[in-house]
Amino acid sequence: MTDVKLDEGAREPSGRPGLTGRASSHYRRIRTMGWRQLVPRLLLAAVLIFIAVWILFVTEVSSAQAAINEPGRFLRSILDSITNASLYFIVASGFTLIFGLMRTVQMAHGSMFLLAGYIALTFQRERLDINQGISPEQVSASNWLLPLIFAVLIVSGLGLVIQQVFLRWNAGQDLRQAIITIAISIIMADQMTANFGGVAKDITWPREIHGFIETENFRYATHRFFIIGVALGVGGLLWLLLNKTRTGMVIRAGVDDTPMVQALGINVHKVFAVSFALGSALAALGGVIGGSHASLAPSVDAEWLLHSLVVVIIGGLGSLRGAAAGSLLYGLAKSFAPAYLPASLTNYSIIATFAVLAIVLALRPYGMFGRAE
Amino acid sequence: MSDVLLEVADLNVGYGSAQVLHGVNLTVGGAVSLVGRNGMGKTTLCKAIMGLLPTMGGSIRFKGRELVGSPPHRIAASGIGYVPQGRRLFQSLKVNEHLAMLSRGAKGKRWTPNAVYELFPRLAERKKLGATKLSGGEQQMLAIGRALLLNAELLVMDEPSEGLAPRIVEQLVETCRRLVEEGISVLLVEQNLGVATAVSERQLVMVSGRIEREMTASELIDDTDAQRRYLGVESLEEVEAASS
Numbered sequence: 001m002t003d004v005k006l007d008e009g010a011r012e013p014s015g016r017p018g019l020t021g022r023a024s025s026h027y028r029r030i031r032t033m034g035w036r037q038l039v040p041r042l043l044l045a046a047v048l049i050f051i052a053v054w055i056l057f058v059t060e061v062s063s064a065q066a067a068i069n070e071p072g073r074f075l076r077s078i079l080d081s082i083t084n085a086s087l088y089f090i091v092a093s094g095f096t097l098i099f100g101l102m103r104t105v106q107m108a109h110g111s112m113f114l115l116a117g118y119i120a121l122t123f124q125r126e127r128l129d130i131n132q133g134i135s136p137e138q139v140s141a142s143n144w145l146l147p148l149i150f151a152v153l154i155v156s157g158l159g160l161v162i163q164q165v166f167l168r169w170n171a172g173q174d175l176r177q178a179i180i181t182i183a184i185s186i187i188m189a190d191q192m193t194a195n196f197g198g199v200a201k202d203i204t205w206p207r208e209i210h211g212f213i214e215t216e217n218f219r220y221a222t223h224r225f226f227i228i229g230v231a232l233g234v235g236g237l238l239w240l241l242l243n244k245t246r247t248g249m250v251i252r253a254g255v256d257d258t259p260m261v262q263a264l265g266i267n268v269h270k271v272f273a274v275s276f277a278l279g280s281a282l283a284a285l286g287g288v289i290g291g292s293h294a295s296l297a298p299s300v301d302a303e304w305l306l307h308s309l310v311v312v313i314i315g316g317l318g319s320l321r322g323a324a325a326g327s328l329l330y331g332l333a334k335s336f337a338p339a340y341l342p343a344s345l346t347n348y349s350i351i352a353t354f355a356v357l358a359i360v361l362a363l364r365p366y367g368m369f370g371r372a373e
Numbered sequence: 374m375s376d377v378l379l380e381v382a383d384l385n386v387g388y389g390s391a392q393v394l395h396g397v398n399l400t401v402g403g404a405v406s407l408v409g410r411n412g413m414g415k416t417t418l419c420k421a422i423m424g425l426l427p428t429m430g431g432s433i434r435f436k437g438r439e440l441v442g443s444p445p446h447r448i449a450a451s452g453i454g455y456v457p458q459g460r461r462l463f464q465s466l467k468v469n470e471h472l473a474m475l476s477r478g479a480k481g482k483r484w485t486p487n488a489v490y491e492l493f494p495r496l497a498e499r500k501k502l503g504a505t506k507l508s509g510g511e512q513q514m515l516a517i518g519r520a521l522l523l524n525a526e527l528l529v530m531d532e533p534s535e536g537l538a539p540r541i542v543e544q545l546v547e548t549c550r551r552l553v554e555e556g557i558s559v560l561l562v563e564q565n566l567g568v569a570t571a572v573s574e575r576q577l578v579m580v581s582g583r584i585e586r587e588m589t590a591s592e593l594i595d596d597t598d599a600q601r602r603y604l605g606v607e608s609l610e611e612v613e614a615a616s617s
């Protein structure tokens with residue numbers, strides 16, 4: 001051993017590219033944080049201040065009036081944002097599992113949402129044997145919960161089948177996955193229109209969460225608080241799953257380096273199948289709640305696919321925190337734009353949501369909590 | 374010499390149309406080092422054994438069972454621990470999570486997360502750190518510990534000393550020897566002759582996708598000509614001559 005030159009000394013400097021490379025790029029970032037970084041930040045701050053001042057003080061031109069004059073409307077907009085954000089989060093957290101973490105392009109996520117809604121709706125009407133105009137007084141908790149559970153089970157099963165039959169062997173082939181799932185979503189949309197009609201329908205909330213929470217000069221629907229609670233529950237459980245269970249660790253490891261996980265004796269395909277089913281189940285849960293909160297109609301599937309995409313892109317692919325933050329930001333933009341834009345421009349409020357998307361991506365190309373590839 | 378655990382016969386492997394391994398034959402039982410220059414196919418062989426690359430022909434038998442065609446997770450679970458080149462730790466996982474995710478099958482066996490912490494007390498101190506925050510030596514400990522949790526009979530180690538400081542390399546050699554003494558077979562791929570010859574007596578020399586020669590550790594240490602020819606290593610005398 002002594003008469004052989006050990007060459008690790010020579011290799012040492014280049015030997016840890018991961019560490020030294022990261023450190024030096026970090027320094028480079030700090031050093032170049034001159035005007036190129038500063039200007040967009042200042043611009044963003046100016047825009048935010050302008051929006052805040054506008055919402056607080058500018059009256060007459062917007063439908064909700066200035067916030068200092070009409071605090072009730074302001075509070076309502078905030079609550080609406082959070083409710084909407086909650087529903088976005090439920091659906092988009094499933095999407096972030098499938099698309100963000102496992103990188104499976106699932107363009108039928110919205111179809112899962114809508115199908116679950118229709119299944120629950122049908123099941124609820126069957127149970128009550130009423131076909132139209134159900135009032136919440138007639139609906140017991142079980143007549144809402146059982147359809148929910150039924151729809152979630154069927155749709156997560158369907159998701160599993162789609163993944164196993166169509167997507168599993170196309171791993172990493174984004175374009176193929178996109179085309180396959182878009183085809184599935186079109187077929188499903190047509191079949192749903194054929195079976196459930198083109199008229200908007202809604203699932204009826206049970207009497208337990210119907211009604212309002214009222215104070216002296218303010219009232220707000222109870223079921224909206226219920227939606228917020230469900231979202232918090234989903235977020236908490238998903239966090240526990242991903243961070244505290246072996247399955248969650250395997251999912252995260254598999255996202256980093258799938259072949260390596262396999263080379264450690266773990267059947268990663270099984271774990272991915274489970275998470276695909278779970279992602280579909282979350283779309284289904286969102287669909288039943290969304291179908292109760294708003295309504296089910298053709299094209300709702302495409303809307304929810306778009307919501308999920310926007311939220312996951314704003315928040316950062318594969319990040320649970322990102323999905324939460326993205327939902328909130330998207331929810332805020334969605335509720336505040338129609339309420340506080342000048343009344344003549346309300347029709348253009350949808351643009352505000354895409355302005356948010358553009359601003360976030362301009363500042364953080366991988367989303368708020370995204371990680372560079 | 375231990376019984377033959379792994380038997381590779383006439384193995385051909387390539388990427389697309391570029392063939393890298395041309396009829397590799399080797400057996401592993403106990404500790405064996407595979408040495409050779411960069412690009413000779415050492416890592417390709419490791420990946421092929423683990424099922425991470427498709428083979429173009431030949432066979433890989435482990436404990437008499439054919440591995441070719443099995444998915445990687447079956448191969449690993451049958452008792453082969455893989456310590457890959459560049460460690461390939463999971464950047465989203467903490468140290469303890471690397472071990473926890475593999476602890477299911479380890480219960481009641483020789484290697485559990487606690488046993489790994491006993492072997493590498495440094496890791497126990499850094500349980501809650503992200504894997505990317507570890508030093509090179511600690512990362513290597515984790516990569517080895519992770520492979521041990523499979524309670525493998527054979528460890529396939531691909532360039533474990535790469536990029537480590539000399540003092541850490543010595544510890545690595547110590548660890549490898551300890552594992553071999555415990556009865557674990559090791560296929561050690563190394564460019565560092567010091568490590569390769571310290572860990573095992575059998576030295577397989579790989580040249581252009583073939584096992585060119587088998588030597589003993591002392592033969593290889595004494596044969597400066599072979600070192601230069603097969604490994605591109607300068608002998609100590611030449612280094613001294615050049616510097617004076």
